[in-house]
Amino acid sequence: MQTIGVGVGIVAAYALGRVFPGAERWLFLAVMLVGLAPIALRAFRLVQVGELFSIESLMTIAAVGAVFLNAGEEAAAVVFFFLVGELLEGLAARRARSSIKALAGLVPETARLVVDGATREVPASSLAVGNEVQVRPGDRVPCDGVVVAGTSSIDESVVTGESVPVTRGEGASVYAGTINGDGVLTLRVTAPAADNTIARIIRLVSEAQETRAPVERFVNRFARYYTPAVVAVAAAIALLPPLLDGDWRGWVYKGLAILLIGCPCALVISTPAAIAASLAAGARTGLLIKGGSVLERLRDVTAVAFDKTGTLTEGMPRVTDVESFGADRDTVLRLSASLEASSSHPLAKAVLAAAGGATLSLVEDGKAVPGKGVTGRVDGRILFFGSADAAAERRQPPAEVLVAVERLAAEGKTICLLLGDDAVLGLIALRDAPRPDAVAAVADLRRRGIVTVMLTGDNPRAATTVGRELGIDDVRAGLLPADKQAAIKALQGKGLVVAKIGDGINDAPALATADIGIAMGGGTDVALEAADAALLYGRVGDVAALVDLSRRTMANIRQNITIALGLKAVFLVTTVLGITGLWPAILADTGATVLVTANALRLLGAGR
Structure with missing residues (x-):
């Protein structure tokens, strides 16, 4: 509410300032004080424990300095940007905690x-x-x-x-x-x-979230050196030369100008403005990132570990092959769909979808054989449709059928046989198909020098086939949640910065352990909440887009810092030489702030 209040207050102060020009300065000052009060209080408490140059201290100096520069609107804007960053970090922390509660709800009461x-x-x-x-x-x-x-x-x-x-x-x-x-x-x-399994997953997620240190903000690190350096230089200029020439008035004036030049308004805005613009640009194109530290870390990714089902693939089986032996292809598909018409099993849905608008036969005495298939009578003939192993229990298939089954199974497909009076009429093979953009997306990552790995609980044959089709560097199958987490730690042990991409509850521990956890849109709430970022539209190619956005953002921040510090360096020299005074110093600070903000806003078009 405080962030919203400050934002609304800035708009109101600007509008009222047009009507009552004399009150504009005081209106902006009031808005700034409302937002700054809790920040300044935290800065004071940090000073008490020895943290003299924290981000809160830098923020307070920036806002107060802007007021003394007679730029109340600038002070209010600085406070607002800082509060937005704090809000995003708090939201990410709350979402992470709620993910653990969602996990617990999977086990019935x-x-x-x-x-x-x-x-x-x-x-x-x-x-x-x-x-x-x-x-x-x-x-x-x-x-x-x-x-x-x-x-x-x-x-x-x-x-x-x-x-x-x-x-x-x-x-x-x-x-x-x-x-x-x-x-x-x-x-x-x-x-x-x-x-139990879910309880262990909860513990794994909790431990990973608790032990992973947050990325320290750049400005906070830099402020440890920048702020005391500016204060020291200003004090030296104001106090030392007068001991030699006695011109206290002139040197104190120059020292004050140095303090104004060193006011870190533009420096403070440089990072949050760029990050806020990038987060907005990403969200507009379906790239949801939980805070600036995540955005910063994405640029360093050197390995991407993908889940298979629902991430690299669409997450639902589809019919890939229909082969006939004792009946034609259309009859095999129609009879199989007729038997599966009343089932909600994922394989049944795939067979019905493949049959399309075919007229289904009336099935008498239809029933499911638990764990094996379905059976029923059509036109006086007893039919069975189910797994190859279950079919073999009824009638040993001919050699040509066994060859076809082995060939399709080697391709990672699930095979179901259709029997009529215990004779094999045909077979249907199904597989979870790769996402349309997966091949190009993996190739794009590999061109960037990023290692690609598949970590899946699926069977090795299916995983190996998909991995080979997509060009994945390393495929590991048959993994439980703890195995996936261990694989992530092993990659990190090799010095790689790992991004984990997944969509299921089983991915939650690995998502939380990875340097960056990325959830696919449409996945489970637990995966979305345990992750640091999410691909809202489920495009595999958006993984590279996240890395690109991070790199553009960090380049923009470097540019902003160069602008902010470069102008200050120029006017520092000219002030010491007596070429410029207070007013040019004020213009330098204000100009740097405007340039930095304008440069950051360029990122808003990054996702278009």
């Missing part, structure tokens, strides 16, 4: 505990190792456990990033927070609620 063959609902937090729980179709799994009865497909995307649900039967492990598909499962709890 209750579980169906099995005792002596009967079930009763209990708090999920009360489950102990060795308890048995029942998980119904569509329910989230309340614990880490092992299947002791039942078979079902499990959507593990929140943990592993696997785009296609996987079949879990007796003896298989399941994770808390995943979603049960089409069968009833009985699980034996293998970890208490405080140590």
